Amino acid sequence: MRAWTGPEIPTLPAVGPPVALHDTASGEKVVTTPEGPARLYVCGITPYDATHLGHANTYIAFDLLNRAWRTAGHDVRFVQNVTDVDDPLLERATKVGVDWVELAERETELFRQDMQALRVLPPAAFVGAVESIPLVIELIQRLQAAGAVYQVEQDLYFSVSADPAFGDESGYDRETMLRFFGERGGDPDRAGKKDPLDCVVWRGERPDEPAWDSPFGRGRPGWHIECAAIALEHLGAATMDVQAGGSDLIFPHHEMCAGHAQVATGAPYARAYAHAGMVGYDGEKMSKSRGNLVFVSALRNSDIDPMAIRLALLRHxxxxxxxxxxxxxxxxxxxxxxxxxAFALGAGAAAEPVVSEVLSALADDLDAPRATSAIDRWVDATLGGEGRLADNSDPDAAATLLLVVDAALGLSF
Structure with missing residues (x-):
């Protein structure tokens, strides 16, 4: 699957500091220490509807991580999936009377357009669930060899007890896990399972659903194992630097992904787990079920500058x-x-302290509000005459800061 076209990243006049990030698993801020390229996996969309601002908030957040690593001197290997076959997609296609493949392709293309407009750097590998099925089959076979998979009727399940570290990523107690598992696509009450938290890795063929041949019979992958298989194949290492996504993926999705990979490889799945908060509208989290979505494409089609959308998200x-x-x-x-x-004036207030503040803020757990506030202060000083008209005017201030807001914040003026 092709990604979108990314912007060129300008070379900065300064090197950023090492990047520290809040790790969900430990609950602490940790300094990332990539060995070789920094490896980042950000869970992608299920393309049954357009990109809303909750999606954009997550992808812009971890675009900042990608950029902060690059300004700190690291190469980055960024991988993202598209869950282009799953229950929500199939249900949506049936409801609106369109072919599920057509729906997935249309919404994935709209997602590409939104990400390109918002200047999110594209992944090195943008991989659909359907094209990853051979990888999933191979990973299931590895889990079978480890004794971590069992059958319930026509479906295969992963036994969470096979991973001694299960629960370490989320830190949730069992009651919370069971609640979230039921609310977020799991089937804790299914008869025949060894543990209510065990998750499906291969769903046997159902009438009127897409299915593919496999050594386990015709069917399709479970949600969690797709990401684990894609990450292990395309990141090029058993352990990534950061697994990222929205906070609603902490459990079960990221916990299960980690379990699959750790049982298969014997190595930790990620050195750190990072999660973006939820964006609400009209008093509730944005979600399809609540019907309170604000779509990026709708804003763009209303002639809203994508840089204003990105800046609005960076303010939080x-x-x-x-x-x-x-x-x-x-x-x-x-x-x-x-x-x-302010940038159009050319000269302005001194740029060097602003450059330092922006890069330091983003290296400190992606503190975009602090970084954008530093630019605000420079804009106020410059538009107010300080710098351009004063003796300490920096004649190259605007040119320098245009590079910084582009490379570090992803904003283009």
Whole structure:
């Protein structure tokens, strides 16, 4: 599967500091120490609808990580999946009366357009669930050899007890796990399972559902094992530096992915787990079931500058839960105009302290609000005359900071 076309990243006049990130598993901020390229896996969309601002918030958050690593001097190996066959997609296709393949391809293309407009750096490997089926089959066979897979009727299940580290990623107690498992696509009450938390890795063929041949009979993969198989194949190492996604993926998705990979390889799945907060609208988390989605494409089609959308998201720390409002958007539209006017002046207040502040903020758990505030202060000083008209004017300030906001924050003016 092809990704989108990414922007060129300019070379900065300074090297960023080592990147520290809040690790969900330990609950602490850890300094990332990539060996070779920094390896990042960010779970992708299930393409049954358009990209909403909750999606964009997550992908922009970890685009900042990609950029912070690069400014710190690391190569980055970024991989992302597309769950282009799964129950929500099939249900949506049936409801609206379209072919599920057509729906998946259409919404995946819209996602590419949204990510390109928002200047998110593309993954080195953008892999669909369907094209990963051979990888999934191979991983299931490895789990079978380890004694970690068993059959219930026509389906295969992963035994969570096979992974001694199961539960370490989320830190949740069993009651919480069972609740989230039932709410997020699991089947804790199915008869015949050894443990209510065991998850399906191969779903046997059902009438009117897509299915593929396998040594286990015709069927399709479970959700969690797709990401584990894609990550192990395309990141090029058993242990990645960061597994990332929205906080609703902490359990069961990331816990199960880790379990599959750790049993198969005997190595930790990730050195750190990073999760973005949820974006709400009208008092609730944005979700299809609640019907309170704000779509990136709808904003773009309303002539909203994508840089204003990106800046509005950058004003919030990636780990925070927060609520989208029209006021947030219009404030960002005004801010983009102010920034453009300041950059157009050429000379301005001193740039060097701002460069240092921006790079330090992003290296400190991707603190985009602090970084954008540093630019705000420079804009205020420059538009107010300090710098351009004063003796300490920096004649190259705008040119320098345009490079920084592009490379580090992903904003283009």
């Amino acid at each position: 720390h990636y780990r925070d839960d927060w609520e989208w409002t029209d006021e947030i958007l219009w404030s960002a539209v005004d801010d983009v105009d102010r920034w453009r006017r």
